[in-house]
Amino acid sequence: MYKPNTEQQYQDVVARCKSLFVNKVKDYGTSWRVLRTISIVDQLYIKAWRIRQIQENNGQQKIADSIESEFIGIVNYGIIALIQLALINDENWELTAEQAAMYFHTEATKIYELMLQKNHDYGEAWRDMSQSSFVDLILVKLLRIKQILLNDGKTIVSEGMDANFADIVNYGIFALIKIKEEV
Numbered sequence: 016m017y018k019p020n021t022e023q024q025y026q027d028v029v030a031r032c033k034s035l036f037v038n039k040v041k042d043y044g045t046s047w048r049v050l051r052t053i054s055i056v057d058q059l060y061i062k063a064w065r066i067r068q069i070q071e072n073n074g075q076q077k078i079a080d081s082i083e084s085e086f087i088g089i090v091n092y093g094i095i096a097l098i099q100l101a102l103i104n105d106e107n108w109e110l111t112a113e114q115a116a117m118y119f120h121t122e123a124t125k126i127y128e129l130m131l132q133k134n135h136d137y138g139e140a141w142r143d144m145s146q147s148s149f150v151d152l153i154l155v156k157l158l159r160i161k162q163i164l165l166n167d168g169k170t171i172v173s174e175g176m177d178a179n180f181a182d183i184v185n186y187g188i189f190a191l192i193k194i195k196e197e198v
Contacts, residue, residue: 019196021139025130028191029123032090033116039091040115047095048108052176055096056160059183062088063153070147082146083194086187089153093184097122100177126181133185141189149190156183 050058062085069076098118110118134141141149156179163169163176 019142019192021134021192022131024192024195025127025188028090028188028195029127031191032087032094032188033119033123035087036091036094036119037112037116040110040112045108045110045115048099048102048110050095050099052096052099053161053164055092055099056157056164059089059092059096060154060157062086062092063150063157067147067150067154070150083191086190086194089187090184090191093180093187094119094122094126096180097125097177097184100180123184126184129181130185130188141186142193144189146190146193149186153183153186156180156186 047055065080066082066085069082098115101118101122159173160176160179163173163179168176
């Protein structure tokens with residue numbers, strides 16, 4: 016009987032996303048450093064909404080980018096959001112590819128640790144979820160972040176933006192694991 020190795024699958028997806036991230040940094044530099052949090056939220060929203068539209072239109076689409084590539088974008092923009100939050104007071108927009116890769120690794124490691132804790136407590140419930148649910152939960156998290164931004168970044172009893180971005184990244188990674196398993 017097949018028993019998935021979540022930790023290895025997770026690390027494989029992160030490595031794939033990081034490789035694309037680093038190559039894009041080599042192509043474009045760290046131009047994303049200019050983005051404010053709301054702009055990253057909007058970029059994530061566009062990607063999640065596009066996946067939802069493809070799902071609702073039975074896979075019909077006019078742009079060739081796959082659902083898989085959109086989930087990779089969600090993972091990478093989610094990590095970019097966390098890097099930006101970590102560097103909020105750093106006005107240096109230019110990072111080397113090595114520095115950007117280091118920041119990516121730092122945030123991805125934190126998110127991985129969160130996944131391990133939640134998988135322990137929830138028993139990998141995500142494996143029984145649909146791809147549609149991942150997209151809907153990502154959209155919910157984005158709407159929450161928008162509300163937090165309207166509240167000047169403050170919450171009373173809820174998790175902050177960083178926790179929501181981490182959950183978005185994990186949902187994206189889970190979706191990518193499941194897509195790979197379907198092949």
